Amino acid sequence: MISRWALWITYGAHNHRPPLITDIRRTQQNLTSIKLSSSLSSSSSTSAAGEYLRLSDEELMAQCEMDTFKASGPGGQHRNKRESAVRLKHLPTGIIAQAVEDRSQHKNRASALCRLRTLLALKVRNAIELDGYRPPSELLQILPAKSTIRGSEVGPQIGPNNPKFTLGMQALLDLIFTVDGSVSEGAKILGLSTGALSRLILSDDSLRAAVNELRTSKGMRPLK
Amino acid sequence: MIYRLKLPILSASSSCLRRRRLSFYSTTAATASSFASHLSPPLKPQTPLFLRPLSHSTSPSSLLSFRQWAESLARSYAADLSIDGGPSASELIRELSWLLQDATFQAGETMLLRTDLQDLYCLWMQRIEARRPFQYIVGCEHWRDLVLAVREGVLIPRPETEELVDLVAGVEGFKDGLWADLGTGSGAIAIGIGRILGENGRVVATDLSEAAVEVARFNVGRYKLEDKVEIRQGHWFEPLQDLHGKLSGLVSNPPYIPSSHIPGLQAEVGKHEPSLALDGGMNGMDHLLHLCDGLISALKPGGFFAFETNGDKQSEYIVDFISSQGSNTFHDMRIVADFAGVRRFVTGYCQ
Numbered sequence: 001m002i003s004r005w006a007l008w009i010t011y012g013a014h015n016h017r018p019p020l021i022t023d024i025r026r027t028q029q030n031l032t033s034i035k036l037s038s039s040l041s042s043s044s045s046t047s048a049a050g051e052y053l054r055l056s057d058e059e060l061m062a063q064c065e066m067d068t069f070k071a072s073g074p075g076g077q078h079r080n081k082r083e084s085a086v087r088l089k090h091l092p093t094g095i096i097a098q099a100v101e102d103r104s105q106h107k108n109r110a111s112a113l114c115r116l117r118t119l120l121a122l123k124v125r126n127a128i129e130l131d132g133y134r135p136p137s138e139l140l141q142i143l144p145a146k147s148t149i150r151g152s153e154v155g156p157q158i159g160p161n162n163p164k165f166t167l168g169m170q171a172l173l174d175l176i177f178t179v180d181g182s183v184s185e186g187a188k189i190l191g192l193s194t195g196a197l198s199r200l201i202l203s204d205d206s207l208r209a210a211v212n213e214l215r216t217s218k219g220m221r222p223l224k
Numbered sequence: 225m226i227y228r229l230k231l232p233i234l235s236a237s238s239s240c241l242r243r244r245r246l247s248f249y250s251t252t253a254a255t256a257s258s259f260a261s262h263l264s265p266p267l268k269p270q271t272p273l274f275l276r277p278l279s280h281s282t283s284p285s286s287l288l289s290f291r292q293w294a295e296s297l298a299r300s301y302a303a304d305l306s307i308d309g310g311p312s313a314s315e316l317i318r319e320l321s322w323l324l325q326d327a328t329f330q331a332g333e334t335m336l337l338r339t340d341l342q343d344l345y346c347l348w349m350q351r352i353e354a355r356r357p358f359q360y361i362v363g364c365e366h367w368r369d370l371v372l373a374v375r376e377g378v379l380i381p382r383p384e385t386e387e388l389v390d391l392v393a394g395v396e397g398f399k400d401g402l403w404a405d406l407g408t409g410s411g412a413i414a415i416g417i418g419r420i421l422g423e424n425g426r427v428v429a430t431d432l433s434e435a436a437v438e439v440a441r442f443n444v445g446r447y448k449l450e451d452k453v454e455i456r457q458g459h460w461f462e463p464l465q466d467l468h469g470k471l472s473g474l475v476s477n478p479p480y481i482p483s484s485h486i487p488g489l490q491a492e493v494g495k496h497e498p499s500l501a502l503d504g505g506m507n508g509m510d511h512l513l514h515l516c517d518g519l520i521s522a523l524k525p526g527g528f529f530a531f532e533t534n535g536d537k538q539s540e541y542i543v544d545f546i547s548s549q550g551s552n553t554f555h556d557m558r559i560v561a562d563f564a565g566v567r568r569f570v571t572g573y574c575q
Contacts (some may be wrong), residue, residue, distance in 0.1 A: 066563070074307065074535055075564055076384050077481055077502050080357050080492040081311060103322060103366035105383040105563065110369075 052092070052120050053167050057113055064088040064116070066109075086112045095119050114163075121170035122210045128178050135171065135190060142168035144200065147190030160204040169207050172200075181215040183223065198223050272363030274326040278336035286287045287335045288326065294320050294348045301352045309490040310355065316334030319358045323347070326362045355491035365410070370419075372410045377435030379501035381412035384532070384562040385477050389416035391530045391560065391571055392475060398425070401472030404522065405429040406460050406515060409501060411453070413475055418444070418453040427453045430463045433500055460511070461518045464567050468521050473528035478511035480504040480534040508534050509541065516546050520553060523574040535566040542570045 004039040052060065067087040073079065086108040097119055099111035135149065141158045142165055143150050158164050174185075179185040187197040201211050201223055212222035264520070295317055300314035313318070327344060329336040350356040359365040359380045365372050367381045368389060374380050392398055399422030405414040408429035418427045431437050437457045444453045456463035464471075481502045486494060493502065504510055512531060519529055533539045539559045546554050554572045562568035 075562065075566055076382055076532065076534065076568065077379070077477075077479070078485070078489060078493065079309070079357075079382070080490065081309075081315065104368060104370075104386070106368040106386050107366070176272060182368075 052090075052124065053117055053170060057110075060090075060116070061088075061109075061113060063092055064090050069076070088112045088116055090116055090120065093120065093124055094124055117163075117166050118206055121166045122173065122206055124170075125177050126170075126174045128174050130178060130189070133175075135175070138164065139171035139175070139190075140168075141174065142194065142200070143190060144196055146192070146196065150191065153194035160207075169204065173207070173210055176201075177214060181211065181218045181220055183211075191202055200203065231574070245472065257303055270363055270375050272326075272371075273323075273338055274362065274364060274371070275484060276338040278338055280337035280340045282335050282337060282341045284330070284333070284335055286341060287324075290344055290348075291320065291324065293345070297352050305352075305355070305491075308488070310492060316402060318464050319351070320348070322358070322413050323351075323362055326364070333481060345493065355495060357492040357496050360496065367412050368416050369411070369448070370415060370443075372412055372415070373439055373446070374410050375435070375439060376496065377433060377498050378409075379409040379436075379438045379497055381410055382477075384564070384566075384568055386416070387415065387560070387562060388413050388475055388530055388569065389420070391569060392417050392473060392528075393420055395473060395528045396475065398528075400424040401426075402467065403427045404464060404467070404471050404474045406474065406476040407431055407501070407511070408440050408455065409436050409477075410570055411443045413477065414440070414453050414455070415443055415447055417475070419447065419451045421452055425452065427454060428456060428464060428467060430456050430458055430460065432457070432459050433498065435498075435565060436501075460514060461522055464522065469524055471523050471527055473530075474515075474519065474522055475530045476515055476554060477532040478504070480508045480512060480532070480538060482506065482508035483535075503520055504534070509538060512538070513545060516542065516549075519546070520549070520574065527574040528571070529574075530571040532569055535562075535568050539567045539570050543572075546570075546572065552573065 012211060044047070052063075057163075065088070067089070083099040085098065086105060088109075089096050095116065097112045097116035099108040099115060102108045102111060135143075137154065140147075140150050140154045144157055158168060175189065176183070176186050179189070183197050183201070184194045187194045190197060192200075202208050208223065215222055247380050282503060298316035298320065299313045302311070302316060305311055305316075323344070329338075339347075347361050351358060351361050357380060359374050360376055363373060363375060363376050365380050367383070368386050392403065395401075399420070401421075403414075403417055403421075403426065404450050405411075405417070405427060406429075408414050408431050411429060414427045414429035418425075421427070427442060431440060434457065437455055440455045444450060444455060461468075479500065481489070481504055483503055483506055485508075486499060486503055488494075489502075504512065512533060515531060523529065531542065533542060543557050543559060546557065552575055554574060557570070557572035559567045560569040560571060
């Protein structure tokens, strides 16, 4: 499982030079995390990916190794040096997310975790069965209101800036992968016009990149 | 004083450079520190740079010249700075971008500034030549999700200490507790706790230093936590007489550096930060042991404590010391590592 996902390793998209990381330490909660992640992957390997995104920050953090700088000298009060870069490795999938741009370690950890959620949504695919397929509510929430399968009870459309968008994006990618990258087929299932689904895909850079990567690999034209 | 003259920018920068050469070849600890005190701005009033109004302006090209000058100064000095563990060139250049982030705002073709361009030259000169800490230059430090005002006389909160707040957050029922932060400095820990408390929770924080008390109150006010976090001036437990036996928990990051290590500290710390907040006496544990002695009478039954230490050996010593006060007095004592793997914190509960 891990070796398969190791192929998916992606670095947090940022133009900064990666930090020199010399020491890898597990986060303290990892003893509990190992139990958690093994129960997740053994219950159903296909549903695990969706489950990662439903974990709380603490639970997700517990499945990660955090790379830190090796202590050079006593640290603490002795030292005035900003070493705020954080790199998280999600152990069940091997996905790596990092953040270096913020001035506080705490905020870089939050950014890295947020980035990890996006990468999990983009990189971890769940197989879906098209017969009798009903989009999960997270997917319905990111669809435009004109979708014919979207009832009024779903509420207003959630956009890419909302943290809940990630779950919907993951479900949408699961569907697009299942229909081999065909936007028209996906649109039919979601009760949308092909143009409307294209616009939704293009509204988020990482979503667009993931769909286009798939389409290119299938010999299809990328969406523009 | 030379920096206060209203010189055109270019000549100001070149005169800064000439000075650099001069003092570079006559460097001793004494000249470096007298230079530093010479350059230090008046302590009051000092609003952090990022909170000052955009009342100055310059052209993008002038600002670019500043950046190029500042980068080359950083590069040419980096090797000297690294001798005592100071910042590398890339770390200095990252600080420079943060300085500009705090000091500038682009409005079309004009760069608006929160201080005049000449002052930026002088601030950067102080940073490189006098080793004035970056956080004192900009007057703030980013810590957890906070931006805290700091200035000379107040310890700059360290990233390691961010974890103390998480240790408190892990205590059952912490949200409605009465907490104490002894030696609060900028108020970092107290504010970090105050922000995650529930409706009935409170923090009382103490510090001996008047500068620290003033800065901590400023920071508490900026986060509108006056109802939750109270700052009192005084020596460790002394301002808490009325709360003895009532505290749900007590945290502290007291000075813990052994006195003999103070002269060898990197200049940013040793020459600029208050020794009151760093020097822990001969073995570094004078204050830690004093805090341990006061724990029993300060905490209520079941109360929690967490101390930051110099790491490893000090942590072990503190655990032994507290345990030796009687096997039934404290329980669940733990040593917790910081993000760099140093066993930094000692925590436990009162019976």
